Amino acid sequence: MKNESTTILIIDDEPAVLQSMADYLEDQGFRVRTAENGRVGLEVMDGEHPDLVLTDLRMPEVDGLVVLKRISEIAPEIPLIVISGTGNVSDSIQAIRLGAWDYILKPIEDLSVVTHAVDRALERARLLKENRVYQESLEALVARRTQELEQANAHLSGINARLRKVVQTTQGLSGCSSITEFGETILTEFAAHMLAAGGSLFIREKDGLRLLHTLDPSHVPMFIPFPLSEQSVLRRVIENGSPLLIEDIARENKQMASGWSGYLNGSALIFPLPDETGQIVGILTLHSKTPPPFIEQDKEIGSILASYSCETLRATHSMEELRISEQHLRDLAEMLPEAVFETDPDFNLTFTNRRAFELFRYSREDFLQGLNGVNMLAPEDRKRALKNFRKQKMDFEDFESFEYKGIRKDGSTFPMLFRLNSIIEKDTLIGYRGVIVDITDRKRAEEALLKSENKYRTIINESPIGILYFDQEGTILECNKKFVTIMGSSYETLINLNMPRQLTDEKMIQAVKQALRDGESFYEGLYSSVTTEKKTYIKVLFKGIRHENDNVRSCVGLVEDISEQRLAEEEQRISERRYRTLFDQATDAIFLVDRHTGRYLDANRAAEKMTGRSLMELKQLTTHDVSPAGSSERLRLIAESERAEKMGQVTYVRPDGHKRIASLSTAPLDDGIAIGIARDITDELAMEIHLRQAQKMEAIGTLAGGIAHDFNNILSAIIGYAELLLADISPGDPARNKVMTIFRAGERARDLVSRILTFSRSEEPIRSPVRMDQVIHEALTLLRPAIPTTIEIRKRIETRCHVYGEPTRLQQIVMNLCTNAYHAMEETFGVLDISLVEEEVSEQEAAVYHLTSGTYIKLTISDTGCGIPPDHLERIFDPYFTTKEKGKGTGLGLSMVLGIVKNHGGAVSVESRVGQGTRFDVYLPKARFEEDPAEKMEYRASGGRESILLVDDEKDITDVQAEMLKRLGYHVTATNRADDAVALFTEHPEQFDLVITDMTMPKMTGLQLSEKLRQIHPEIGIIICSGYQENASEKSFQALKINAFVQKPVIMSDLAKLVRKVLDKT
DSSP: HHHHHHTEEESSHHHHHHHHHHHHHHTOOEEEEEEESOOOOOOOHHOOSSEEEESSOOOOSSSSHHHHHHHHOOOOTTTTEEEESSHHHHHHHHHTTTOOOEEEEESSSTTTTHHHHHHHHHHHHHHHHHHHHHHHHHHHHHHHHHHHHSSOOOHHHHHHHHHHHHHHHHHHHHTTSSHHHHHHHHHHHHHHTTTEEEEEEEEEOSEEEEEESSSOTOOOSSSSEESOEEEEHHHHHHHHHHEEEEEGGGGGGTSOOOOTTTTTSSSSEEEEEEEEEEEEEEEEEEESSSOOOOOOHHHHHHHHHHHHHHHHHHHHHHHHHHHHHHHHHHHHHHOSSSSSEEETTTTTEEEEEEHHHHTOOOOOOHHOOOSHHHHOHHHHHHHHHHHHHHHHSSGGGGGGEEEEEEOOOOOOOEEEEEEEEEEEETTTTEEEEEEEEEEEHHHHHHHHHHHHHHHHHHHTTTOOOEEEEEEEEBEEEOHHHHHHHHHSSHHHHHHTHHHHHHHOOHHHHHHHHHHHHHHHEEEEEHHHHHHHOOOOOOOOEEEEEEEEOEEEEEEEEEEEEOHHHHHHHHHOOOOHHHHHHHHHHHEEEEEEEEETTTTEEEOOOOHHHHHOOHHHHHTTBBHHHHHHHHHHHHHHHHHHSOEEEEEEEEEEEOTTEEEOOOOEEEOOOOOTEEEEEEEEOHHHHHHHHHHHHHHHEEEEEHHHHHHHHHHHHHHHHHHHHHHHHHHHTTOOOHHHHHHHHHHHHHHHHHHHHHHHHHHOOOOOOOOEEHHHHHHHHHHHHHHHSSSSEEEEEEEESSOOEEEOOOHHHHHHHHHHEEEEEHHHHTHHHHHHEEEEEEEOOOOOHHHHHOOOSEEEEEOOOOOOOOOHHHHHHTTTSTTOOSOOOTTOOSSHHHHHHHHHHHHOOEEEEEEEEETEEEEEEEEEBBBBOOOOOHHHOOOOOOOOOOOEEEOOSHHHHHHHHHHHHHHHHEEEESSSSSHHHHHHHHHOOOOEEEEEEESSSSOOOOOHHHHHHHOTTTTTTEEEEOOOGGGOOOOHHHTTOOOOOESSOHHHHHHHHHHHHHHHHH
């Protein structure tokens, strides 16, 4: 419809808006008429009727609401679109009520919005017009057909009756308000006209046909997807675009039968429902006519009804879109965060949104019973509000806002911003429309701001430093009391004083100008007041305040009277000469620090030696420069300390990177200076750390021992009964694998406890041949849960590589190097590579590593992590050197590795590249020995007929061990109390050949029990069991001639071997 035959009238009092919209719509192919106000627009309407009108809402002389009302009365069929910049929901509601078809808000950033609105309105107008035309033409057609039928044969009287029913049907269809109602009505009417018992109406969608209504709900699908079958009658109708009459489906071999047995006959009639472009938008099917079949007359009557139905369908679509648009406006009002309302002329509420109910806490029932808006104002505001309301005019330019107190249903009040305008129809006031905004939060913010301003004004006025504020001309706009005192003048004299023109001190003038130019300046010197004869030593800092263009528009100045400071400086010089000699001769490091800045002011020779810097270098630095963050914070406390005190430990970093730790004591001196005395305690701390580590490991060992005892007792029952069950279950039994799983899990738990105990024991170093492959395996078993899964572990380990050494210390080498490696790869993917090989070291290579030539076991641990910078590489073995964040390292790991390796007669080398990774090679001398063949011999276990006394305070353990021994043929007497065991043994000592007792029992230990039994029968065989080997004392065993010791949990085969071995020797 975008062509020159379409005329659009634009009414707007803004020439720029009027012209831009006119140009845009003319470019779109429309013929445009313009009017500069509402009066001219109505005059144009008197001469011709355009196809569409675009009008502003607020204009002089005759505003948009009057234009809407007049045009709706003159030509209600002309689409009206309102353009407004007020943004008020009430405006849109009023405009719609007066006949507006659409509503566009200014400013219009994208003129395509206008095009869309115009297209929608023209399309709707076209549909309404076509509806009228079609209805008129249809009525004329029916009338002509009726006249022709009256003159035809008598059998055509039935056709007349059917056509009259069609007319009635078309009139009924015009009242349909929704697509659903239309579908149900049209299908019912079609079935009635065609005498059909069944049928369906489908609406075409993008992906298929959706069922809108059916007379056969039991078998018709809700959705038929595209593409349709080639045999489908629906596809045939869509492709041909014309009705289809099938008198007998059975004879139509080309059409696909539905297979439904409910058809009364094989006749069917299908109608397409096209839109104005001929595109099929729906399909109506009928079947089961009484009497059958459908005839051509049905097809013709149905085509007439279908033709009108298409127009009704389009009109219903438009009406539904209009209803949705109106609902959107209602929903918009409900979603607004402000309260929106309308009243009658007496201020009785006629409409409110949800927010109004929430704000005033009234219910919907209260609204229905009647509420007056004036009564919802606080009593003290009602008289003033009524006066303002009556002054309100209909023009939006007079739209005003007032602040009142609202009163809620519960009587509580709140501040609100009240905006109101009159509702005028036909020059008559019919009510008021308004918006209420809760400004409680704003009021609180204003009060808080006022309090804050008063607080900071008080702070500034009471400040011990003079403060002034001046503009870009250098004119003083504000200052505090202290500034007035320093200047020796009055507040009134200083305000509006222009410093560049009125000051006499040239240096001060230059400082002001520099601050205005560069944003900052500093001045210190003797200042002569321009208002009095006072001269003062001052120190001034000017700081510029920059605006959006980065130019200095004003400045703040901080002024300090330093006259007394000048005198103190002279006294300080005298005092310094008195202690200088003593200061330089001290053996402890002594230094002076500015308490305000932390800068070193002086230091003696001992301080130079400890920090590795000369006095001149120290004077250029602060405490932060020579100490890491933690120590720097401690040194900062020097400036805050008001008394002599011991500050604790401080770390100093020398220029070469080495750290020295000192014990620091400080005391404040005069004039903001603090004295510090530091004693180097680096070596002492190293010894303390090693001692604490040993004590920590000893505590862990003690804790692990207690846990191990209880846990091994639990494992004894689990492993023992699993082993007994395995003996009872045949190999083919499905339960055997499950029991075997329990048994193996118990063994793994036993081994894990053993490894933890081994690592945590504090023992005297005992060196022996150690298999390094086993050491690596145990270390990785402990580390694996801590290593991220993003790190791949690769191992190339030769077995039977023996080292003569301490297993726990060797394990620490592997764990420390592996821990450093995976820490270097924590934040990315990587590979941890571990290799163990036997390697010959030549004399030349040995000289490099300070070794003797020979055979060594070479352990290589490498990673693909971040690598070590060259300046760190030479210091990685220094104690306490670490680059890890706090909590991840002590700086002792690599130092410990180097110490252990050297103690074992070996050497360590390292290679690293930043970004590629690090590799450590550890060389340890190979141990040369021959394994004792006897160790490889397995003691053959066998049972016996001897009697055994079994003692353990855990009943589960005595039960399972007794069962094991009985299965081996022994006679077993079990008890869970040590005193009961003594009584049994005392009564019949000759009855028992062997005693097996727990080590740790209440009231009496296993050793105490053994001592009592030895007194009764000195030759009796005794085996001690314990869940924790640390409880066993070798000297006690020897003194009591204990025959054997077994670690819990014990498996049946080990128990059988040990029992048989002890019995054979006793």
